[in-house]
Amino acid sequence: MATRSRAHVIVFLAPAVLVYTAVMIWPLFNTLRLALYTSGEEGRVFTGLANFATLFGDPRWSGAFWNALGNNFWFFFIHMIVQNPIGIALAAILSHPRLRFAALYRSAIFIPTILSFVIVGFAWKLILSPIWGIAPSMLDAVGLKSLFAPWLGRESSALTTLALISVWQFVGIPMMLIYAALLSIPEEILEAGEIDGITGWAAFWWIKLPLILPSIGIISILTFVGNFNAFDLIYASQGALAGPDFSTDILGTFLYRTFFGFQLQLGDPHMGSTIATAMFAIILAGVCIYLFAIQTRMRRYQF
Amino acid sequence: MTRRTLAGLMLTTALLGTGAAAQDVTLTIESWRNDDLSIWQDQIIPAFEAANPGIKVEFTPSAPAEYNAALNSKLDAGTAGDLITCRPFDASLALYDGGKLADLSDLGAMANFSDVAKSAWQTDDGAHTFCVPMASVIHGFIYNKDAFAELGIEPPATVDEFFAVLDKIKEDGTYIPMAMGTNDQWEAATMGYQNIGPNYWKGEEGRRALIAGNQKLTDEPWVEPYRQLARWGAYLGDGYEAQTYPDSQNLFTLGRAAIYPAGSWEISGFNAQADFEMGAFPPPVVNAGDECYISDHTDIAIGLNAASPNAEAARTFLEWVGSAEFASLYANALPGFFSLNSAPVEMADPLAQEFVSWRDKCQSTIRSTYQILSRGTPNLENETWNASANVIRGAESPEDAAARLQAGLASWYGPQQ
Numbered sequence: 001m002a003t004r005s006r007a008h009v010i011v012f013l014a015p016a017v018l019v020y021t022a023v024m025i026w027p028l029f030n031t032l033r034l035a036l037y038t039s040g041e042e043g044r045v046f047t048g049l050a051n052f053a054t055l056f057g058d059p060r061w062s063g064a065f066w067n068a069l070g071n072n073f074w075f076f077f078i079h080m081i082v083q084n085p086i087g088i089a090l091a092a093i094l095s096h097p098r099l100r101f102a103a104l105y106r107s108a109i110f111i112p113t114i115l116s117f118v119i120v121g122f123a124w125k126l127i128l129s130p131i132w133g134i135a136p137s138m139l140d141a142v143g144l145k146s147l148f149a150p151w152l153g154r155e156s157s158a159l160t161t162l163a164l165i166s167v168w169q170f171v172g173i174p175m176m177l178i179y180a181a182l183l184s185i186p187e188e189i190l191e192a193g194e195i196d197g198i199t200g201w202a203a204f205w206w207i208k209l210p211l212i213l214p215s216i217g218i219i220s221i222l223t224f225v226g227n228f229n230a231f232d233l234i235y236a237s238q239g240a241l242a243g244p245d246f247s248t249d250i251l252g253t254f255l256y257r258t259f260f261g262f263q264l265q266l267g268d269p270h271m272g273s274t275i276a277t278a279m280f281a282i283i284l285a286g287v288c289i290y291l292f293a294i295q296t297r298m299r300r301y302q303f
Numbered sequence: 304m305t306r307r308t309l310a311g312l313m314l315t316t317a318l319l320g321t322g323a324a325a326q327d328v329t330l331t332i333e334s335w336r337n338d339d340l341s342i343w344q345d346q347i348i349p350a351f352e353a354a355n356p357g358i359k360v361e362f363t364p365s366a367p368a369e370y371n372a373a374l375n376s377k378l379d380a381g382t383a384g385d386l387i388t389c390r391p392f393d394a395s396l397a398l399y400d401g402g403k404l405a406d407l408s409d410l411g412a413m414a415n416f417s418d419v420a421k422s423a424w425q426t427d428d429g430a431h432t433f434c435v436p437m438a439s440v441i442h443g444f445i446y447n448k449d450a451f452a453e454l455g456i457e458p459p460a461t462v463d464e465f466f467a468v469l470d471k472i473k474e475d476g477t478y479i480p481m482a483m484g485t486n487d488q489w490e491a492a493t494m495g496y497q498n499i500g501p502n503y504w505k506g507e508e509g510r511r512a513l514i515a516g517n518q519k520l521t522d523e524p525w526v527e528p529y530r531q532l533a534r535w536g537a538y539l540g541d542g543y544e545a546q547t548y549p550d551s552q553n554l555f556t557l558g559r560a561a562i563y564p565a566g567s568w569e570i571s572g573f574n575a576q577a578d579f580e581m582g583a584f585p586p587p588v589v590n591a592g593d594e595c596y597i598s599d600h601t602d603i604a605i606g607l608n609a610a611s612p613n614a615e616a617a618r619t620f621l622e623w624v625g626s627a628e629f630a631s632l633y634a635n636a637l638p639g640f641f642s643l644n645s646a647p648v649e650m651a652d653p654l655a656q657e658f659v660s661w662r663d664k665c666q667s668t669i670r671s672t673y674q675i676l677s678r679g680t681p682n683l684e685n686e687t688w689n690a691s692a693n694v695i696r697g698a699e700s701p702e703d704a705a706a707r708l709q710a711g712l713a714s715w716y717g718p719q720q
Contacts, residue, residue: 060681060714130542131550153486153544155698241685243488244544245693263489264393264673265682 032280034273051274065275067246068254069282071159075250076227078163079170084219086167087174088212092204094175095182106179110172117169121236124165128152152237155247162248166233170226174219181215182208214298221290228283231256251279328616329359331384332605333377335370342636350632351623358616378403378608385611386620389434389604391423392673398606399426399433405607408432410618412625419507419667420643423601427675434604435624436643438633439669441658442498442598445565445573447558448580450478454561458584462531465587469538472561480538482560484546491691492684494564495535497670499586500528501596506668514675516718520709521702529694529701536695544696552576567658570639574654583657585665599667601643634659679715686711 038047055061090109094102112120128135128151136148151161185208193199193207231252234242240262242249257265259272332343343362351360363384365373371394377383378398387404389395398404407413408431413421416436424434446458454475459465472480485491504510504524512518518525540546540554555563556576563569565583573581588595605624607617623629630642631649638655641662642648650656672684686708693699699707713719 060711125545125547128545129550130545131540131554136542150542150545153484153542153546153696239487241488241688243486243689243692244696245689245698262685263682263688264677264684265680266393268680 028280031273031276034270035277038270039268051270052278055271055274055278061271064246064249064254065278068249068251071248072228072230072250074159075163075166075230076224078160079167079223079227080220082164083167083171083223084174084216087171087219088178088216090171090175091178091182092208094179106175109175112169113172115169117232118236120165120169121233124168125152125237128161153244155244158238158244159248162233162237165237166230169233170223173222174216177215177219178212181212185211210299214295217290217295217298221287224286224290225283228279228286251275251282255279327357327359328613329361330386330613330617330620332360332362332386332388333370333374333384334362334364334388335367335390336388336603337364337366339637340364346636347629347632350628351620355619355623358619360620378610381610383608383610385608385613385617387434387606387608389424389606391601391604393678395424395434395604395606396426399431403609404433405609405611405614406431406433407435407607407618407621410435410621410625412622415625415627415644415646417643417645417667419599419669420601420645422669422674424604424606434606435621436601436604437624438603438637438640439599439601439643440639441567441641441661442494442600443565443567443583443585443658443661444498445555445563445569445581445583445654447478447555447561447577448582450558450561450579451582453477458582459587460584461591462587462589466534469562473538478558479540479554479560481535481562481564482551482554483535483539483564484543484548484551485692485695486545486550487548488688488692490548490551490564491532491695492688493670494566495532495695496528496687496691497598497600497672498564499531500525500671501598501666501668502586502588502593503527504671505594506596506666510668510671510674513671514718516716519719520712521705526701526705529690529704532691532694533697533701536697539695567639567641567655570652570654570658571637574638574652581654583654585661595661595665596668597661597665598670599641599662600669600673602640676712676716679712681711681714683708683712 035051036046036048037044038051039045055065093099094106096102099105127133130136130148130150130153136145139145139148149157151157189207189211190203193203198206228251230250234248234250234253235256238248238253240253240257242253255272255275256262258275259267259269261267340362348360348362352358361384371390374383374387375398378387383403387398389398389404395404399406410432412435413432418429420436420439421432422429424436425432450472451458454471454477456468456471459468469480472478483490483494501509504513504518509518509524513520513525520526536543540560546554551560551563552569552572554560556573558577558579585595585597605621607614607621611617625644627644627646627648630644630646634640634642634648634650634655635652638650638652639658641655641659648659650659672687677684690699690704690708694701694704709719
């Protein structure tokens with residue numbers, strides 16, 4: 001009886017599992033497999049971990065890889081220290097019961113998220129353009145023209161500028177998730193706090209923030225995965241060479257250049273897969289650390 | 304009923320068959336130049352068909368970005384056209400090595416082309432040529448004639464004059480001396496390094512010595528162009544670090560910049576956009592009277608599908624492509640894409656005529672990184688983009704950049720080790 005009743009589960013799961021296997025799992029494992037081969041004189045040759053030895057052992061490859069990884073961590077760091085606090089602050093303001101036009105602000109802040117990367121990259125490139133851009137003339141209008149620099153063209157500032165553009169685009173997502181979490185906090189808890197004399201800032205710090213911590217954890221891990229898979233914004237605004245002097249090169253653009261080739265450089269699917277495998281490992285490690293080390297220790301409250 | 308229809312059809316076919324010439328052949332051309340469709344249909348093909356009755360030609364281009372992939376799969380499937388438009392260097396060489404392109408070394412029209420013109424479509428040893436060269440692009444500087452007249456300056460011939468002119472424009476302040484940015488990187492390499500470089504490495508002589516391993520990128524002729532580029536930064540517009548290729552084009556055609564380091568492919572676009580008179584000068588030489596060298600980069604050619612059933616007719620067409628008549632038709636239809644034919648071509652466009660006139664007084668060469676040297680990792684062409692942009696921005700010294708490129712090249716290229 002018990003075995004019969006389970007048969008339908010398999011039937012219902014089958015379509016999803018098959019489609020997911022065909023378009024996600026199989027390509028993923030095939031990419032991992034491709035990393036173990038290289039193209040020799042007569043077609044594909046199995047070389048074991050030789051590609052990884054090249055990627056981490058050859059000073060050129062490893063230099064490019066660590067540069068991209070370092071840039072990726074900086075990109076993620078800027079997101080964590082700018083996007084999430086702003087998202088939380090916006091959500092806290094929006095959830096204030098006496099705020100007027102809350103729906104309008106909410107939509108306005110969320111709109112950039114639904115724009116294409118290409119549009120965002122292009123629009124910001126125009127805004128920040130030293131020649132036609134609105135940023136230099138706006139700074140000029142308030143007498144701060146001297147503060148303007150061609151930020152996207154300088155090694156010191158290009159990556160941070162792009163990270164902030166990305167924050168501008170995606171700040172709507174943490175805002176929405178935390179807004180939802182804040183709305184789900186029961187009034188009784190806040191009222192109980194008020195009776196004990198905890199109001200305003202203290203109420204936010206001691207009552208609301210602990211209750212939205214799980215949401216912040218989820219947002220952090222989503223940001224992590226998104227940032228380490230990022231490619232589009234850099235490609236759209238700086239091109240595949242991720243200039244100036246590879247200062248905006250992240251793992252995604254490094255993978256793209258290697259896998260598909262660029263200009264006179266022919267694509268190398270095997271080294272490309274090696275980089276993709278390394279990216280997969282990094283993201284997997286990050287997600288595992290979150291799932292096992294952080295999420296299990298996080299306290300949850302039932303209302 | 305059916306039988307009668309069939310008979311009728313057969314009769315019609317027979318009649319049509321006799322209407323056209325007995326050996327009527329249709330040749331199909333594969334190309335990525337879909338921009339040129341009307342030029343081929345209205346000018347080039349009618350001229351050929353009028354001279355060669357019995358051969359019909361069809362031009363069937365695909366999108367530039369898809370061309371290589373589409374062509375390869377068509378060739379593999381045996382459905383590609385008889386004539387194949389050839390990309391320069393390794394892309395076409397791979398097709399020839401794979402037996403997809405026929406050897407055309409014995410074509411009579413090949414005598415009309417110089418060795419440099421053919422180098423992009425030859426085996427590495429130069430023994431076999433597999434495409435008939437069609438056009439090249441020439442590097443130089445386009446300048447705003449009105450601005451030059453206003454400031455009372457003449458196009459410079461030597462390096463010192465070049466910087467004197469830039470200083471004068473900068474001092475006056477009305478115009479940005481030179482319109483170029485480093486954001487897209489390739490301009491710095493293509494319109495910068497490859498533009499002025501041949502004067503230092505003596506064109507073909509230096510390029511071949513580099514391939515043979517007799518010269519290094521750290522040798523004086525290859526470092527000096529970087530030293531020159533390092534001086535350019537001071538004359539580019541405000542915020543040139545973030546200036547893109549379209550920005551530079553617009554700055555120049557709007558009349559805000561006086562000089563534009565150019566490739567001749569800009570000519571038709573600039574003619575349409577700019578409402579001032581333009582002139583051009585070749586890359587300046589070090590001392591007055593020095594032999595001058597220009598980058599006359601081979602860009603497009605046409606070859607024969609080895610599996611074509613109409614090889615005879617196709618060869619007739621290719622002979623015609625190699626003729627002076629085709630050269631004149633093509634160069635005039637597309638100003639800025641210059642015929643590689645040794646026969647001089649008279650062009651109506653004055654700017655294009657100016658560019659091509661340098662071939663008479665200067666030696667032609669191609670971009671130094673394109674043949675053989677960009678086959679490995681790190682890729683020399685891509686590294687040159689990065690190095691040129693770095694040097695202009697002052698982020699890397701010319702010597703360091705050259706040493707880095709040399710180390711990269713030597714890491715995989717035997718003759719340089």
